[in-house]
Amino acid sequence: MKYKRVLIVLLVVLNNSFLYSKQDSVSLDMNSSYDSLRDLEDKLFSNNDFDSIRNVLNVHLKKAKSENNLEELSWAYYYFMFFEEDEKAIIYADSAITISEKEINYLLPGTAYYMKGLIYYENGKIDSSLSNLIKSYDLSKITKNYEQTVDCLNGIASIKVSYGEEKQALKLHKEALIYLANNNKSIRSADYTRLVTMENLAKGYLEIGYLDSARTTTKDAIILAEKINEKELLNSLSIFRAQINYYDNKFLVARDTLQKYVETMPEMSKADIYYYLGNIEEKLQNQTGKLAYFKKIDSIIGSELKSLDNVKDIYQTLLSDAINQNDKERELEYLKKLIHYDSIQFNRYKNVRNIGKSQFDLPKLQNLKSELEVKINREKLLKKWLILLLAAFLVLISLLIYRNRIIEIRLKSVLSKRIVPKISNNIIRNDLDLDEHIYYNITTGLEQWEEKKGFLDKEMTLQKLSKILDTNSTYLSRIVNVTKEQNFSSYLKDLRITYAINFLKENPEFIGTKSNIVLAEYFGFNSLDVFTRALKEKIGLTPYMFLKGIKSRNL
Template identity: 35%
Template sequence: MDAQINFYKRDFKKAKDTLLKYINDFEGTSKAIKLYYLGKIEKHFGNEKAATTYFKTIDSIVSSTEDPFDEVKDVYQQLIISSILEDDEKEQIDYIEKLIYYDSVLSSEHENIANQAVVAYDIPDLKRQKLKAENQLQAKNIYVALIAILAGLAMLMGLYFYMRSRKMNTRLKLLMQGSEMGEEKTKTITEHPSSVPEEIRKDILEKLAVFETSEGFMSKDLDMYGLAQQIGTNTTYLSTVINHYKKISFPTYIKDLKIKAAINQLSKNPDLLKYNYQGLAEVFGFKTGESFSKAFYKKTGVYPSKFLNELKSR
């Protein structure tokens, strides 16, 4: 009682000393009331953190005992303000709900005009404040979820580009060592296309082997009809043989031959490294620099720029 008297006399230091000396002698609601005065004293001295700690301890006691006292409304008002300053919508909603609940409990115990006025004006405002906090919390949760998703996507993208870069560097290393990238491994063919007579099939394969060692495939205008005429067959037989034995289409077959030649000649002739993509396209039988670049990457899995830069550095 002396401590409370000193508090109202504004002798805060003396009130605090007394309260701290005897606080452990109390429990339950009596202790909560003493803690309330300690919280108010700390707030008077500007110690907001210490005041909030006292008020949160009171919240724990009241939640446990379900025995509110008149000043508990001020406690929750202070905790609401603290949660707003801390930008903690979840705590804010919790404290508003408790303030509304304990205010209704205390109002029913003290039915008078003043308390009815609080219910009529303060409670609706608190409910609006609670709804606003709930909306803010929901928006924040959505924002956090989006950030988490974006972070996850960024990590996946980073991993993807890292693995792709690592794979490309491995291919580049093999390419520099002279390995043919994108080449089909030799397999024993046990089945043959029945639509192509055996004698014609063997003749086409022999002539294709000769064609692959020539530079006839460097022509920009070479098409299946032209090659069929060169080796003395028709386009149906030629297409069937290439698809079956080379495991690729005719356009890819020709592009791959050009890229293999490009890799070989670029590795041996430093003068070619001075050319841009369009110049290299002219040399190796492509119509545009873009078509040369795409064919090179598809065949080797390496961007031509990386291959050329590696050759230049060596």
């Protein structure tokens, strides 16, 4: 589940004593008072009249510079940063911060740091975004800017998700809700801020797979949205509830809701919904439907290559389809886009966290792209389809030879040494915060249970083993998670497949007497599919490859 939370956009609430219209006659010169200039700026902001406000701000800025009025100069910079392009907005924010800090005015730099945090986040500069949001949070608490303090907590939580620290992000959202409750009367838009925080909390629960908590929090948020008549967030929450249904395998219910709202949403929100609709079609065995939705997403992203969650998955799917259809033009197009997004992700996270097993190898992609471009150019110039067909045939043969060689190397390695379960790190017992007697009894019991091969029991569960070891499932789960560095299900699967591999190598005659399904059940697996996936994860070979290798060795 690949999911992204958006930082709360700063709501600038401006005082409007009357409506401004462009027909109003406004006299602007260096003699205008600062109060009149700021009043006019507020009114122009409230009407989104950015062309006019730029003229007013230029007068404000020129007057403040000529009079060396640092406070007014900082306010002029402050207003400029709200409607300038990102690069200029950062410069204005820094200018406002530098000047206002000299004047010991902490209200202004707190907001400026927050704006910088938003801009950096939107541009993928996560470290810089986090640094500025933390500074804004500290200043917001000093100035008792309660609403902005909550916004910062939610923003920092979003950054935590980018670092893979979902549980810490949840704590921050909960802290934001507590802070809201304690300062409810001092926050002008408390209900709205609470609603946004609840939505982020629900998304956090979904991020770590707590579907029940995500569903309950979403239900409470919908009730609040209806109470305060926030239709836009109500629609967003309804869509999010459909996403929960998707992960809860309620595909038809999820599809009906998403199809109901998709056409009412902005383009990029449509793209997010199309992604879920595409995956639902795949779950319903409709690969053509999935491709159709993913192509809609590609048309929304367009040549501007807009940022979107799960974009690599989308283009990997489209690239595979283009390859299968032998459509070289689309293949090259999708490959370029995949490289673009892979570069962004690689550069964003390489100094923060290990991108993980799913990382696309960027250097190899670059080489593949170059080879493909040469091949397409040659095809267009020479128009020799026979040469292209021959080249494709040779590539296929090379891949088959390479694949067989890799399998041979893996098989040789597996057959030449004993396979062992996942090795756990040296764990200090005190880290588990458990009684010494409980810790000793459970770990000793686990060792004895492993020696007796209790894991071969197909009906074995965490609860059943807890009863065998005369303990509770919570203690057992904690010890397995920490000492074995995996959850109980993975631990059980690892023990079974490790034993199966070694047993079959040592007893090759056993293979000829049992079908693959019977073998899987013999080693405690409930299905051949689970056995096959476990074997591939452990040694990178299918049962057919592995068993064939054992038979060949013993001929």
